[in-house]
Amino acid sequence: MPAELYLIPVTLGDSPVSHVIPGFPLEIINKLEHFVVEDLRSARRYLRKAGYKALFDDTEFYLLNEHSKDEELGEIIEVLAGGNSMGILSEAGVPAVADPGAELVALAHKRGIRVIPLVGPSSILMALMGSGMNGQSFCFHGYLPVKNPQRQNRIRQIERVALESSQTQIFMETPYRNNSLLEDILGCCREDTLLCVAADISLKTEFIKTKAVREWKKDIPNLHKRPAVFLLNRM
């Protein structure tokens, strides 16, 4: 059998595995001895929670994160090309979408190695589903600039696209900056622009609400350290 690269989903925070991960990814995990991970400790913890049975002494882990160099990526692809199937997983959600992994997948395509995406939770997709906003046309912008006036300018620019085209605009922020991002959104956007805030997706504390900026200003939620996705569109 030629080697395959599996894109393995991970729970978003502390939700039970069966809430968000189908049986097939759990079967696949138990067939693999090679994993590409963002962080060794949390990857091992997740694999155990997901029912991985093998001894970790017999398992090879390869680190891949924002500090990884091209040569490390090159070493990983050689292991794959040498006939060893691999799973890649990030800290939460699905790899390669707003998370590391895409470069390894791209290299796999170049080497003719089959890539197999598996189903699991994506905060971006679930936020979009739950927002009630246009799901026929949408755009994800990743993280906005941290500083102002750059961030405020970017929010205004993104809002303009939403108002002109009705295309849903999606972005996020590292959780400890969510409150300041929300403050900028409410400060910059028009009173009748629709904002969806989707926080703690798939967790017990899940919070998904869509209303006009004017309405949000009356009751501002505390999003500090809660993973969140923000979506804008017109009424």
Place this chain on the structure above:
Amino acid sequence: MPAELYLIPVTLGDSPVSHVIPGFPLEIINKLEHFVVEDLRSARRYLRKAGYKALFDDTEFYLLNEHSKDEELGEIIEVLAGGNSMGILSEAGVPAVADPGAELVALAHKRGIRVIPLVGPSSILMALMGSGMNGQSFCFHGYLPVKNPQRQNRIRQIERVALESSQTQIFMETPYRNNSLLEDILGCCREDTLLCVAADISLKTEFIKTKAVREWKKDIPNLHKRPAVFLLNRM
């Protein structure tokens, strides 16, 4: 308990339920007596396949598709507002993303009804994961115009954004038009633009490949009647 609106995932074609649907959505299905569906017959077939146990005589189904009128939507929301939890499902994949459902979700937000997205397969998300293209910034355009020169112009416009910004551009077509869309992509785009074709996602015949337009021209796959997603980016 106040009523809740669940966004219920459906398999993409004939794949086994356990491949792509976690346990939690299957539990939820069995607690519901009200379903909003695109097509009655296929919704019933899927619910049985997913382990729905109740008699259909005791279950209420509400049709919601492109022919639905505002008053029908209004009737559905009154059932929810009356305290009846509901599940909404489309023909395949997750509702409200490139499928009906968003309008009902938007109405639920207006009425203060909690909306709960559940995890399942999305061909758009899985295509993006499997493409190896930029997953930090991407845009989904839905269906392109059917006729030319409109379609070719739109492809050129979409390619321009990809080349200028490195933002992954995603679009799709009804399966029986896939071959003619692929022909237009290969005819319009630059030789070194990257194209990912992702067809039959999560099925046995799954086909996900990313290569330059120049390479695709040497070996054009037959996509007739195979559900597919197309992605463009620069090298």
